[in-house]
Structures are given as C-alpha cells and as structure tokens.
Amino acid sequence: MKRRKLLGYAATGAATTAALAACSNNTGPAVQGDSLPTVRWKMATSWPTSLDTLYGAAEFIARRVRELTDGRFTIQTFAAGEIVPGLQVLDAIQQGTVECGHSASYYYIGKNPAFAFGTCVPFGLNTQQQMAWLYQGGGIDAMNKLYADFNTIAFPAGNSGVQMGxxxxxxxxxxxxxxxxxxxxxxxxxxxxxxxxxxxxxxxxxxxxxxxxxxxxxxxxxxxxxxxxxxxxxxxxxxxxxxxxxEPGSSFDLQINLNAWNQLPTEYQEIVKTAAAEANVQTLAKYDVQNPQxxxxxxxxxxxxxxxxxxxxxxxxxxxxxxxxxxxxQEPSFKEIYEPWKQFRDSIRQWHAVSEFAYSNFAIAPVLQSIQSP
The missing domain is CATH 3.40.190.10 (Periplasmic binding protein-like II)
Structure with missing residues (x-):
C-alpha cells in the first residue's frame, strides 16, 4: 500500500475544511452593559477529557460564550462521569441537574428512535448534506420539536465527518x-x-x-x-x-434545559447559538486535519x-x-421527520451526483487505486 501517497491526498481535503473554520476569529465581547445579568451554568458532556476534539468542542463553546459576554455568562464543563455517566447527559438536562450538555442525540434513541436523525442514520446524509438539512432544510426545527418533549432545546455543535467502520x-x-x-x-x-x-x-x-x-x-x-x-x-x-x-456525517449537539434557555436574555441566546455554530465548523476542521495524520x-x-x-x-x-x-x-414522530428528510436526501443527492460526487469520483480515483494496491 502506498501509504504516504494516500495520506497526502487526504490532507488536501483537510485544508479546504480548515479554510472554512477561519471564517470566525473575532474574540472581543459582543455585548456590553451593566443591565445584562451574570449567569453561571454547568455543562455535562458524553466525552472523557482525553478526547480533546469532542470535549474540546464543549470547552470551545464555554470560552466563546465567556468572551462574547465579557465574562458575564460562564459555563463550567464536566467530562463524562463527573456529574452523570456519558450516556445520561440528556437525562441530566431534562431534570435540571445541569443547564446544558454536549452529546450525540442518537445516544437517546431508546427514548425516541427519531433522535437518530440529529446525529446521523445509516447510509444517510454526509457532512455537507447534514449541515444543509439542519440549517436550511428544517432539521433544527424538526429536532427541537422532538427535544421539547424532554424539556430541552438543542443546536448543532460539532461534526466528525464520515467516520471509520x-x-x-x-x-x-x-x-x-x-x-x-x-x-x-x-x-x-x-x-x-x-x-x-x-x-x-x-x-x-x-x-x-x-x-x-x-x-x-x-x-x-x-x-x-x-x-x-x-x-x-x-x-x-x-x-x-x-x-x-x-455514520456518514455525524453531528453533535449543544443540548440546553428549556427552562434555563427561556430565562436567558435574547442577547445571550444569540451568543449561545453563535458559539455552537462556530464549534460546529471548528470541530469538523480539526478532524479533517487530525485524522490523516x-x-x-x-x-x-x-x-x-x-x-x-x-x-x-x-x-x-x-x-x-x-x-x-x-x-x-410504527412511530408517528419518526415518520414526521423521516418523510421530509427522505425527500431532502433524494433531492440533494441528485444535485450532488452532478456536482460534488462527479468531481470527487474523478479526483480521488488515484487514492482509491493506492488503497487497493498491495
């Protein structure tokens, strides 16, 4: 196998994603004024601290919220197991044990199988398509209708890209x-x-x-x-x-207790959404740089x-x-998301067949050959 050649091609794709991550570099406060309250939140996560990209996404959100509020709104992050086990983050948020968490919605398909769509489904949307569905295809609203049943609101806050098998x-x-x-x-x-x-x-x-x-x-x-x-x-x-x-394009969520969210000033709500969106791009960029290496x-x-x-x-x-x-x-809430999601999937795949995929299939052919060669 021509390993160095293979990974050289992979690094080219990483550079493109990293360029997108450079779009947001402002670190100054976005809001100022003594009328804005001091807020202190706790964030549980599903990740050990050793996973510095996933746990780092939670830390990134906390840092950006602090910076953009000039220190008035702070969020303390906790690794899996420090407050609750990694697969019980949503439970802690729903119950108000913590105000927010960083997790993957598909960990909670036992509560409702439609939670899978917030992260990914087998043979579903790739990263670019997932982001299009979430931000412009009604995905965030669809997922938050589901999250509301669990006293939670959520925003995309990280993506791994297509995962390994x-x-x-x-x-x-x-x-x-x-x-x-x-x-x-x-x-x-x-x-x-x-x-x-x-x-x-x-x-x-x-x-x-x-x-x-x-x-x-x-x-x-x-x-x-x-x-x-x-x-x-x-x-x-x-x-x-x-x-x-x-997992062709797995999204991770910033999940927030709905009562805590509703108590925030509008300015702080917008800052939280902005920080989550920044984390979404930055996390993907990091993975595309780190994974080839x-x-x-x-x-x-x-x-x-x-x-x-x-x-x-x-x-x-x-x-x-x-x-x-x-x-x-069998499940009306699953069907409510699945049917429009399926229409979105078919439509964007038709477009990508003549745009993204056509280009990629040609450009990456030498890489595929090098992987398959002895």
Whole structure:
C-alpha cells in the first residue's frame, strides 16, 4: 500500500475544511452593559477529557460564550462521569441537574428512535448534506420539536465527518462472519447490525478500550483515527475497517434545559447559538486535519486497513432501508421527520451526483487505486 501517497491526498481535503473554520476569529465581547445579568451554568458532556476534539468542542463553546459576554455568562464543563455517566447527559438536562450538555442525540434513541436523525442514520446524509438539512432544510426545527418533549432545546455543535467502520480482532469478509460478533456500536447502525446477527453493545467512549482489550467485545467503532488512537483502540485490535456507513456525517449537539434557555436574555441566546455554530465548523476542521495524520501513525504502527466487502455493505443497506421504513410505519414522530428528510436526501443527492460526487469520483480515483494496491 502506498501509504504516504494516500495520506497526502487526504490532507488536501483537510485544508479546504480548515479554510472554512477561519471564517470566525473575532474574540472581543459582543455585548456590553451593566443591565445584562451574570449567569453561571454547568455543562455535562458524553466525552472523557482525553478526547480533546469532542470535549474540546464543549470547552470551545464555554470560552466563546465567556468572551462574547465579557465574562458575564460562564459555563463550567464536566467530562463524562463527573456529574452523570456519558450516556445520561440528556437525562441530566431534562431534570435540571445541569443547564446544558454536549452529546450525540442518537445516544437517546431508546427514548425516541427519531433522535437518530440529529446525529446521523445509516447510509444517510454526509457532512455537507447534514449541515444543509439542519440549517436550511428544517432539521433544527424538526429536532427541537422532538427535544421539547424532554424539556430541552438543542443546536448543532460539532461534526466528525464520515467516520471509520470500526476495529475488529479478526477479519470480516461476509455477512456470516458478523453472526454472533459482540460489537460496540450505538444508534440505528447498531440496530442494523443486530439484524445481521451482531450482538450489539452500547458503551461510552471511555469504556471501549478495556472492553475490547479484555475480550468483552470482539469489535468496536467510535469516531475516526484521531479519537480512536486517543482511546488506544489500535492496541486492542488489528483490523481497521472503512467506511463507517452508519455514520456518514455525524453531528453533535449543544443540548440546553428549556427552562434555563427561556430565562436567558435574547442577547445571550444569540451568543449561545453563535458559539455552537462556530464549534460546529471548528470541530469538523480539526478532524479533517487530525485524522490523516493519525491514520498515518496507525498504519506505520501495524494497523491493517480493510474495506468492507460489497456483500456486507449491500446487506447492511438493505436492512437499514427496511428498518427505517418499519420505524416510520410504527412511530408517528419518526415518520414526521423521516418523510421530509427522505425527500431532502433524494433531492440533494441528485444535485450532488452532478456536482460534488462527479468531481470527487474523478479526483480521488488515484487514492482509491493506492488503497487497493498491495
């Protein structure tokens, strides 16, 4: 494999995203005046501090809110487990234990399966399409109608880009190889793999390594090379699969207790939304810079990169479509989001087929050849 050539091409894409992140560099206060109140909030997160991009997104929001309010509005961030476990952030917000949190909506599909759309769904929207749906396609409003049932309002506050397909202790080439496999994977991706025979586990990021290393699970997915390396997953499994078809453009949310939100002055509400939007762009830019570098290190350290076989991808896509159609027929709130989302997906894919994808398929062909060469 021509690894250096592969990662050189990947870095080119990172530069484009990083340029977008440079759009917002103002650090001065946006509001001034003694009439504005002093506000102190706590933010629980789903991330350990070692994940400096995800946990860093929460810290970024807190810093920008403090800067833009000249120190009048401060938010103290807490890692997973410091106030509540990483998968109980929304519960803490709903109950008013904390005023806000940074998490992924699909962790809470047990409350309502439609929460998956706020993060991503299998074979769904890529990052650019997800942002278009959220900001201009009615996605934020649709998700906040759902969040309101849990006394919460939320705003996009980070995106990982398309994720990797996970770490495996042994190679998986056929659907039969998945049968009985114990794998950490949340969201609807886990539901799809369960239908293919996988024994699905849902664990917060900080617990994945020990479970994989000690054999409690046989495989695990998290985000991508940078975060996976931070968690040490490469020390627990040898085979690293792509693409992460269940997470083609994962969004993370700033979730806010609705009562606390309504008590904020309008000026502070606008600043919070601005800080979240900045974090959304900055987080994606960081991942697009960090992931190529981390993948290079992983490959040099002995990680075996593998592509999912067409058989696994095709079977997974069939099950994903069937699953979402079933959920839409059974759950009105899922159908309410799914039907317009599906129309948006089909429309933007038609456009991207003659724009983004046509260009990318040509430009990235040499990279694909280098990945597939021995």
């Amino acid at each position: 996970g770490w495996f202790k042994k190679e998986v080439n056929t659907v039969a190889d998945l049968n009985g496999l114990k794998m950490r994977i949340p969201g609807l991706g886990g539901e799809v793999l369960s239908r293919l025979g996988v024994n699905v586990q849902v664990l917060p990021g900080g617990e994945i390594f020990l479970a994989l290393e000690r054999g409690a699970i046989d495989a695990a997915e998290f985000v991508g090379p940078y975060d996976d390396e931070k968690l040490g997953l490469n020390d627990a499994a040898d085979f690293y699969y792509y693409p992460g078809w269940w 981390a993948l290079q290190r992983l490959l040099e350290g002995g990680t075996q990169l593998r592509a999912y076989s067409p058989e696994i991808l095709q079977a997974s896509q069939r099950e994903a479509i069937a699953l979402m159609e079933e959920m839409a027929s």
